[in-house]
Each structure stands twice: as C-alpha cells, then as structure tokens.
Amino acid sequence: MNGAATGAYIAVDWGTTNRRAYLIDADGAVLDTVRDDRGVLAIERSDYPKEIAGLRDRLGALPVIAAGMIGSTRGWVDAPYVPCPADLAALTAACATVQDEDVLIVPGVCLTGPRSDVMRGEEAQVLGAIAARLAPADALFCQPGTHNKWVHVERGRIVDVSTAMTGELFALLRDNGVLKGMLDGAVADGTAFRDGIARGAGATDLTVALFEVRAAVLLGALPAEDAAAFASGVLIGADVGARDLRDRDVHLLASGPLADLYAVAITARGGRVIAVDNQAGFLAGIHAIWGLTR
Amino acid sequence: MNGAATGAYIAVDWGTTNRRAYLIDADGAVLDTVRDDRGVLAIERSDYPKEIAGLRDRLGALPVIAAGMIGSTRGWVDAPYVPCPADLAALTAACATVQDEDVLIVPGVCLTGPRSDVMRGEEAQVLGAIAARLAPADALFCQPGTHNKWVHVERGRIVDVSTAMTGELFALLRDNGVLKGMLDGAVADGTAFRDGIARGAGATDLTVALFEVRAAVLLGALPAEDAAAFASGVLIGADVGARDLRDRDVHLLASGPLADLYAVAITARGGRVIAVDNQAGFLAGIHAIWGLTR
Numbered sequence: 001m002n003g004a005a006t007g008a009y010i011a012v013d014w015g016t017t018n019r020r021a022y023l024i025d026a027d028g029a030v031l032d033t034v035r036d037d038r039g040v041l042a043i044e045r046s047d048y049p050k051e052i053a054g055l056r057d058r059l060g061a062l063p064v065i066a067a068g069m070i071g072s073t074r075g076w077v078d079a080p081y082v083p084c085p086a087d088l089a090a091l092t093a094a095c096a097t098v099q100d101e102d103v104l105i106v107p108g109v110c111l112t113g114p115r116s117d118v119m120r121g122e123e124a125q126v127l128g129a130i131a132a133r134l135a136p137a138d139a140l141f142c143q144p145g146t147h148n149k150w151v152h153v154e155r156g157r158i159v160d161v162s163t164a165m166t167g168e169l170f171a172l173l174r175d176n177g178v179l180k181g182m183l184d185g186a187v188a189d190g191t192a193f194r195d196g197i198a199r200g201a202g203a204t205d206l207t208v209a210l211f212e213v214r215a216a217v218l219l220g221a222l223p224a225e226d227a228a229a230f231a232s233g234v235l236i237g238a239d240v241g242a243r244d245l246r247d248r249d250v251h252l253l254a255s256g257p258l259a260d261l262y263a264v265a266i267t268a269r270g271g272r273v274i275a276v277d278n279q280a281g282f283l284a285g286i287h288a289i290w291g292l293t294r
Numbered sequence: 295m296n297g298a299a300t301g302a303y304i305a306v307d308w309g310t311t312n313r314r315a316y317l318i319d320a321d322g323a324v325l326d327t328v329r330d331d332r333g334v335l336a337i338e339r340s341d342y343p344k345e346i347a348g349l350r351d352r353l354g355a356l357p358v359i360a361a362g363m364i365g366s367t368r369g370w371v372d373a374p375y376v377p378c379p380a381d382l383a384a385l386t387a388a389c390a391t392v393q394d395e396d397v398l399i400v401p402g403v404c405l406t407g408p409r410s411d412v413m414r415g416e417e418a419q420v421l422g423a424i425a426a427r428l429a430p431a432d433a434l435f436c437q438p439g440t441h442n443k444w445v446h447v448e449r450g451r452i453v454d455v456s457t458a459m460t461g462e463l464f465a466l467l468r469d470n471g472v473l474k475g476m477l478d479g480a481v482a483d484g485t486a487f488r489d490g491i492a493r494g495a496g497a498t499d500l501t502v503a504l505f506e507v508r509a510a511v512l513l514g515a516l517p518a519e520d521a522a523a524f525a526s527g528v529l530i531g532a533d534v535g536a537r538d539l540r541d542r543d544v545h546l547l548a549s550g551p552l553a554d555l556y557a558v559a560i561t562a563r564g565g566r567v568i569a570v571d572n573q574a575g576f577l578a579g580i581h582a583i584w585g586l587t588r
Contacts, residue, residue: 081513111509112513118513147472163509164501164505165502171471173466176470177466202498204532206501206532207458207460207463207532211458215405215410218404222410238499241498
C-alpha cells in the first residue's frame with residue numbers, strides 16, 4: 001500500500017448504525033477523521049470492498065484495522081469471539097485478516113459458562129482506556145446505549161461482560177403496547193427519575209414496576225408528564241442496581257444525556273462515577289493492537 | 295324491560311378484545327351464551343347503545359350488567375376504581391348506571407399507596423370464585439394473560455393487586471429488536487423452559503437475562519429451537535418468582551397452554567396450583583352483585 005512505509009494506517013470503529021474512521025500516524029496521532037452513518041445495517045456484505053476503497057479515497061491508501069459489528073455475522077467477516085479472560089494480546093492474536101484487502105478485523109469478547117454474553121467494539125475501548133492510563137487495570141466499566149454494557153477488568157484482562165437491554169426495552173415500551181403514548185415526555189434527572197431508580201434498583205418484579213407507570217398515571221399518583229422519567233428511572237435503576245456499587249469506582253465510557261442519567265443512578269446507588277473518553281479509549285486500544293501486529 | 299319480571303338478566307364480561315354475554319335466570323343459571331370479538335377496542339364510544347341493542351336482540355329484552363374494560367376510559371362509561379380493600383358489596387355500591395339503557399357497569403379495583411395498580415374484570419371472577427366456594431375467602435389468585443394479575447384476598451376482600459407485563463413483554467421482544475427472529479419457536483414445558491424459570495426467578499437483572507438468550511444462541515450454548523422456551527421461562531420465572539410461593543396455594547384462574555406454563559413455574563417455585571374455572575367465577579360474582587342491587 002502507498003504510504004504504508006510511513007507506518008500510518010486507518011482505524012475504523014464500525015458499529016451497527018454508525019462508523020468513525022481515523023487516519024492515524026505511526027505514533028498514534030489522529031490526522032484526519034470521517035464520521036458517517038455507514039454502519040453494518042446499511043451495508044450489504046458484498047459491498048465492503050467498495051466501502052473500504054471509499055475510506056481509502058478519503059484518508060489514504062493505507063492498511064485498515066476495524067473493530068465492532070463489522071466482525072459479526074451481520075458484518076463483513078466473522079471474527080470469532082475471544083473468551084474471557086481476554087487482554088489486548090489475546091484480541092490481537094485472534095484478529096481476522098482480509099489479506100486481499102489488507103484489512104484486519106478485531107474480534108469481540110464472549111463470556112461462557114453459567115452465563116453467556118458477548119460484545120463487539122467495547123473491548124477495544126475498555127482495554128484501550130487502561131492502556132492509555134485513563135483507567136486502572138482493575139476496573140468496572142459501564143457503557144450505556146441501546147444495550148448497556150458492564151465490563152469488569154482484572155489485571156488488564158476482561159473477566160466479565162454483562163449486557164442489559166435497558167435502552168431497547170424503554171424504546172419498545174414507548175412505541176408499543178399498553179404504555180404507548182405515556183412515555184413520550186422528556187427524560188431528565190429529577191424527583192420522578194429518582195423515584196424510578198428507587199423502585200427499580202434491586203427489584204425482582206421489574207415488569208410489575210413498569211405496569212405501575214400506567215396505573216399511577218390513571219390514578220393520578222404520577223403526573224402524566226413525569227411518566228417517561230419515572231419509567232426510565234425504573235429501567236436504569238434496575239440496570240445499575242443489579243450489582244453492589246457502594247464505594248466502587250464506575251468508569252463511565254460514554255457522554256451525553258443518557259450517560260448523565262446513568263451517572264445519577266450510579267451515584268444514587270453509592271458508586272463513584274469516573275468519566276472516561278470512549279473515543280480516546282478506542283484509539284489507544286486500536287493503536288496498541290496495531291502495534292502488537294507489527 | 296320485557297322479561298324483567300322473571301328476574302332474568304344479561305351479564306357481559308366485556309374485555310379489551312373479546313366479550314362473552316350470558317342470558318341468566320333469577321337463580322343464576324345460564325340459559326344462553328354469546329361470544330364474539332366485539333371487545334372495547336373494536337367499538338366506538340357512541341356505538342355502545344347499538345351494541346347493547348344487538349345483545350338484547352339475541353338474548354332478550356332484559357336489564358344488562360357488564361364488567362371489564364367497558365367501564366374504563368377506553369370503554370363506554372367510566373366506572374371509577376374501587377380502592378382496596380374491596381369486597382362484593384363495595385363493587386356493588388360503586389356500579390355505574392346507564393339508566394336510559396337499563397345497564398349497570400361493575401367498577402374495577404385499584405391499589406393505592408406505595409404501589410399503584412389497577413384491574414377491571416378480574417375482580418368479579420376472583421370474588422365470584424370465593425362466593426361460589428371455588429376458593430377460600432383468604433386466597434392468592436393468579437390470572438395469566440397478556441398481563442398477569444396476582445390478586446390477594448383476605449376475608450373476602452381484595453387487599454392487593456399486582457400486574458406483571460409478562461405476556462406483553464414476550465410479544466414485544468419476539469416481534470422487535472435484537473431478539474426478533476429468535477423467539478418464534480414453540481414454547482412448551484421442558485428443560486429449556488425450566489432452565490429459564492431458574493434464571494428468571496428472583497433475578498434483579500431481568501434485562502441481562504433476556505440478552506443472554508441471544509448470546510447463548512450465538513455461542514452455541516442454547517439451541518436456537520429452545521430460545522423461545524428459555525426466554526418464556528425467564529419471564530414467567532421472574533413473574534412467579536417475585537413472591538415467596540413455598541407451601542402456598544395459588545388459585546389459577548385460567549386454563550390453556552399459558553396457564554399450564556404458569557402451573558409448571560408455580561410448582562417449580564414450591565407453590566401448590568389449584569385450578570379455578572374463571573367463567574364460573576365470573577358468573578358467580580356477577581350474580582352476587584346483581585342480587586345485591588335488587
């Protein structure tokens with residue numbers, strides 16, 4: 001590849017609905033960035049060579065390393081999950097190569113045993129954050145989104161993954177069924193959200209708590225405009241409250257309104273929130289893996 | 295009304311999607327029955343007089359007493375909820391009358407206080423089952439459906455109501471989101487269903503357990519054809535496992551495949567299942583209320 005002699009490469013965080021591509025020099029510095037909505041759901045499997053060529057047209061004729069859903073059965077090349085405990089070396093060893101294209105695909109991580117869980121993309125961010133000393137080598141990470149990921153790292157190795165379908169469930173309940181039309185209001189921190197956290201945290205009857213939203217509005221016990229915040233509090237409270245966070249540091253790998261709500265819930269449950277830049281984590285993780293492949 | 299001198303009347307169990315109307319004589323015997331899909335979702339508010347006239351054409355020009363969603367804000371006439379503790383006399387006293395039509399509408403029951411909950415229709419079945427000595431005056435009832443109702447009765451008074459959105463949640467997850475396409479298989483009792491019960495019962499991380507369905511199938515830990523049964527087990531297990539059922543009688547006010555799955559889960563959690571005929575309960579409850587209004 002042209003330019004490969006410089007040690008520069010293209011790194012792609014290739015998710016379900018979006019992708020972020022970075023031109024990175026040999027020292028790990030970002031020289032250029034492309035962000036768009038060409039996530040794996042928008043791309044046919046046969047179109048990936050064209051997509052890669054498009055990125056090279058924009059960022060340079062360079063080798064590519066990609067992480068995230070591109071390595072899933074819904075993506076381009078299936079990069080089988082690395083089982084826990086997983087560190088950067090294990091991820092590197094298991095990268096899938098698309099040699100005709102000079103593309104490397106970082107695998108996801110799976111948990112097997114009594115519980116099954118999987119992730120793709122978060123592993124690079126988590127281990128990268130540790131590599132960049134944004135978090136210690138023994139740490140609990142939380143990455144809210146449609147699916148919230150809890151990732152537990154010990155001595156630089158991912159030992160546990162737990163995916164909560166919190167955001168997806170809220171969206172399903174908002175758009176369908178008996179709560180439809182009741183959850184369209186604003187969700188922000190406040191009494192209703194915190195009451196929801198208290199109701200949801202540790203609850204063994206989550207689906208009863210969700211019906212209470214409807215009953216409380218019907219009975220006038222909950223203002224209709226607070227229903228969305230209360231329901232969100234119930235779901236995020238259940239998510240955050242499923243583990244004992246008292247006096248624990250929680251490394252929050254996200255920013256924005258949803259991350260702010262998780263921070264409130266984590267704090268309410270006795271945890272300490274430490275914000276971590278997930279883009280910096282991704283870049284550090286990818287650069288470390290890239291270095292290990294050279 | 296013609297025929298009213300005989301003491302006969304029409305009783306209607308008027309639900310969300312279906313209705314059952316009965317011609318009942320003065321002694322409570324059922325002389326004729328009409329079942330159709332004219333539930334409240336199929337009827338405009340202004341069309342109820344026509345619907346009542348249609349029932350009278352088929353069953354006789356008699357007074358009508360109706361229970362269920364017809365008395366809700368989505369139905370014909372809002373019959374405000376009777377708060378717990380609620381017995382047959384309280385329901386009778388709070389019946390809404392549509393005098394021009396000679397129609398009586400039985401109210402629902404609500405729980406207020408720390409928790410809010412509501413029901414419409416189940417209260418007549420539960421208190422009727424007790425009136426007919428199909429269940430004791432101190433009893434726990436379970437009525438599975440789209441929403442499963444737990445109803446706790448003490449000395450013939452409903453003291454607690456708990457609605458779990460179990461069936462609705464299963465349908466939402468089957469038809470949308472990341473589990474779509476994975477939950478279309480048969481749900482029947484078996485190892486997968488019982489493993490699901492064990493995972494869901496008492497769980498404080500229900501949405502994590504639901505994501506495990508996907509992860510376990512991806513990782514080959516759960517056969518794809520067992521995913522629906524496992525997920526159903528998780529949800530029903532969480533529902534049933536939210537209360538301590540050891541050595542308790544649970545009066546199951548339903549029959550059919552879903553009731554059978556609940557019976558398995560209740561038994562697995564140490565409860566004793568006592569099947570109660572919900573139609574017999576409804577008829578006994580309505581006849582008791584009808585008698586109290588004379």
